[in-house]
Amino acid sequence: MKKVLAGQSDVGYPAGMDTTPAVQACSPTAGRRERKKQRTREALVDSAFRLFAQKGFEATTVEEIADAVDVSSRTFFRYFASKEDVLLTFQDEQFTAMKEAFAARPADEPVITALRRASVSVVRACEDGEFGFDPERFGCIQHLMESSPAVFGSSLEHGQKKHAEMTRLMAERMGVDPATDVRPHVVAAVVNGVFHTAFELFSSDILGAERFSDVLSELLRSLEDGINFPAAAVETSSPS
Amino acid sequence: MKKVLAGQSDVGYPAGMDTTPAVQACSPTAGRRERKKQRTREALVDSAFRLFAQKGFEATTVEEIADAVDVSSRTFFRYFASKEDVLLTFQDEQFTAMKEAFAARPADEPVITALRRASVSVVRACEDGEFGFDPERFGCIQHLMESSPAVFGSSLEHGQKKHAEMTRLMAERMGVDPATDVRPHVVAAVVNGVFHTAFELFSSDILGAERFSDVLSELLRSLEDGINFPAAAVETSSPS
DNA sequence: ACGACAAGTGTCACTTCATGACACTTTGAG
DNA sequence: CTCAAAGTGTCATGAAGTGACACTTGTCGT
Incomplete structure (x- = not known):
């Protein structure tokens, strides 16, 4: 578990920094x-x-x-462009950290795997207050997203705004051209969706997970195996 | 191509109906x-x-x-709760149609496959004005989503509201309990994300696709094969 | 050091979304 | 026919967000 954080000390944060x-x-x-x-x-x-x-x-x-x-x-x-905008500062920092962590993943890891390890490490850092993150704010945002649809909505929109950048990252690692290959787009979309679902699952307390990072990890892991699950009442013939 | 629509005449719409x-x-x-x-x-x-x-x-x-x-x-x-809310009526109808089409898919199709065929058929119906859909409005909404962030945002939120229902549908077809199994949640999230990405790809005219339904179809198809793609510069060793 | 210029800010006025309160009209039920 | 409930209009209010303009203060060239 903790092992995931192992290779991540070089994420790019200066060691000593105060609250600003x-x-x-x-x-x-x-x-x-x-x-x-x-x-x-x-x-x-x-x-x-x-x-x-x-x-x-x-x-x-x-x-x-x-x-x-x-x-x-x-x-x-x-x-700030709007009241919601204040909260997005934090998410921007998270996203930046995530990008760096992702870039630092070893080259032999497939996209989702690398993404899982990178994002989980960053979320853990938020939860634990490492690298200058403020766990108070992290918790506050989580609480606000649960209680206020407007916040959750703006988080969705914000995620969408980052979509293009995500796509580029994916395409880069996959070594394909996003202008002709849909796969990086799909990966970016999928990951974005899973992030928000992870949050919903976490706050609705299904799975009874202690930490958001654990839910996120589990969801991303399940992505790695492919998701075109067979229907229920059917013999386990592999999908065509 | 057109074949996809074949089994869909029984989606549930009365044949003759006017605009209301x-x-x-x-x-x-x-x-x-x-x-x-x-x-x-x-x-x-x-x-x-x-x-x-x-x-x-x-x-x-x-x-x-x-x-x-x-x-x-x-x-x-x-x-209507808000100005955006007016537009959601249409999306609700789409979603309802999609649910019905999904339920009608043969039981031996895996989830994503069934979802692809169902949703593509519904979107085609919107584009072609079949089953009482108004292609004018469909086009209008598409245009509004491109030009107005607020509309796109509310569409995102609306999709999220349907998330629980989607999850239930997926769980049903997969024959698992959404309270203990994360996979239906993942599938629902993924599909929702892909829908919006399909729209973005379509409106940004990458791929040069004529119809939204074609983009959607391609994206969902790529989902079916799994998405944990290997990184670029690496020997094609299969991911662990 | 001084003065011009630009950035940051406050104030005022205004529009729009959204909601609560209350009164008036229509409609359905007995 | 009468009454209660549903639907609507009017009025008032609050908060988000924006444009215009003037004032202050930091910056930079001379």
Whole structure:
């Protein structure tokens, strides 16, 4: 189990970092203006997470979020396109980490296998707070997705936006051209779907799994064997 | 190609029906009130489709839609939970048809295969305007999904809402218990994902396919063979 | 150091979606 | 015919999101 994480120490995260990784990392000589902007952004995210956790997603208004940081709600919308958008920051970080972990998988692993090992390692990192991830926020998002359809919906959309990139990654590893070969598209779609289903299975507590990563792992594993299962009442003749 | 449609004449649609199938079908002796309600609903859907096609989704307000039918916008929201909701009526009909077609597939077909044949037949029916489907609306929705993220988003969400039902269907055909077996969940997720990807591939015109149903068919077909493809630069050693 | 320029922000006004409250009309049932 | 319920309109309200414009502050060239 833990073994999956073994080869992943080189995922690409600097060892020591405080709660605001992006500030220093993004632009070393960016000047005060840039830093101020980053601080405001981080403050808004913080404020949003706190209020969401406290009162729920739809119950908190952007005005409250902005007021808590002492900026106008107009400013909030200059940083985030929508209320949901605040949460996507986190998912973006996850996705980036996932890409890196995926790229680091040994070349002899088939796509789904590599994807499973990579994504499970990243999710575990989120759960355990490794590599600068905040398990509090991870849990908060999970809770919000359960309770608020709007959040889950925006997560779906966000996943879709990443679809093209995913497809490219798959195509690269498979060494095929996504413009002529549908298979990388299929793989990307499938994985995206399985991610969200993993979450639903986890939160609806079927399987009684302790951790999201375990559900995800199991689902992806089942993908590796092919899924065109025979119908029930039929002799086990292999599908044509 | 056309052969796929062969066994599907018994999908369950009455032969002769005008543009408002639900009116007579739903409640034979429902009284005037019920009929009036249905007419208003249909009128709203009509009006919405017309305006969406004409001015685009976000450019038309619910007030315009309602005004065109001479009801207040308040009334609109008594029929539909949101502006997007109007479009989901159509998708519901599609989904229902798909379920029936799926149930009618011979018992010796594996899940994905049956699903492919069933769904492709339904989509073809939409494209060709068979069984009471309106190809105009089908095309309109496709166009709206391309141009308006909100529509695509709500379609995603709607698909997710149908997920539980899909899972049940899969589990039934596979003869397993969805409470203990993850495979039907995986299948449902995968299929849902592939549907949306099929649409994206179709509208981005990769593959240069003429019809949506062709793209869908190809994608589902590729699912049937399993998708854990080996990485590129590696000897064709079979995946462990 | 100074001034021009641009970025960031606040304020105000506005549109649209969505919902709650209440009153009026229609319709179905007894 | 009468009454209750369903359907609808009107009014009011709240929150999301956007455009316009002015003010402040950081940045950069001189």
